[in-house]
Amino acid sequence: MSSTKDIDALIDLMAKLPGLGPRSARRAVLHLIRKRSLLLIPLADTLQAVAETARECLNCGNVGTTDICDICTSEKRANGELCVVEDVADLWAMERSGVFKGRYHVLGGTLSALDAVGPQELRIPRLLDRVPSEGITEVILALNATIDGQTTAHYIADNLEGQVRLTSLAQGVPIGGELDYLDDGTITAAMRARKSF
């Protein structure tokens, strides 16, 4: 190989990112080397900054730069509504749509018998604590329309039955669809037409 050790190492690391394979990683690295001051150096600096500051919110699992995230500390978001999502990408998709004004709870995945993921592996115990302690009146189960997503929604609903209003996203979420793939309008429509779970 003509490339040197650091460049090879960079290609290997880039190839580990979701959506990039060895070939696109090589293209990306050449692009970075060509755009040294415009892209390579800012990217190195910003990664360093994110490595130093980024952390998961201890309350909801959102990603931010403080132990408790901006949404969890904002009094404006304490409207009694709690939206449960699988991961942070779903929370971001929801925030981009701008339709939801309450708080979130990021599970960090779904229950899965196959992968031996039980409630303790997810943020489910914390969710069950938050509902009474934060005065939640409605839990919106915004999980993906997959089998594992719906199994997880049912598990949570069983455990919160009678304590709060339970709703789920309604029209607009296609069968087998994932929130993060939907456009903002679809998410907005699904949120507005949400139905009792």
Added chain:
Amino acid sequence: MSSTKDIDALIDLMAKLPGLGPRSARRAVLHLIRKRSLLLIPLADTLQAVAETARECLNCGNVGTTDICDICTSEKRANGELCVVEDVADLWAMERSGVFKGRYHVLGGTLSALDAVGPQELRIPRLLDRVPSEGITEVILALNATIDGQTTAHYIADNLEGQVRLTSLAQGVPIGGELDYLDDGTITAAMRARKSF
């Protein structure tokens, strides 16, 4: 948006890489934050190292960590054969196949009337200098089988006519195909069956 300034900046930078859009950039950044010690920190460090050391070879345009690259300084590669490619990704593809033992010349693109790219914008003057000064006996025009690639090959051939043997990659390169997309076996076959240009 729930993400903070550095995280947003990181997403924007990642989205500028070839092959990544805004959505895959968000996925990549979440993946990086989750794999902080395994991926995020090594990537930040390696980018920093590459930013400090990577440069283009002043002779051939290859990417390396010295002013003159390893291939240009290796006496073993001075066998009189010079392989002309459009960009470094093509050189890497050629090196992976292992079939070529000579030196390279990376043009940095192709001639293009549409984009106003003339010989001076590419490394063509340097190529015309290298042929006599490095005792080149064969120039292999390994340009992509596109219209601009072939226009460029003809321009170079016209300027080197009578000075060296001119060849081009033969069988195996599909019409409209780009070197970097081909498997090693195809490149090896095309190199072995190269014909006079």
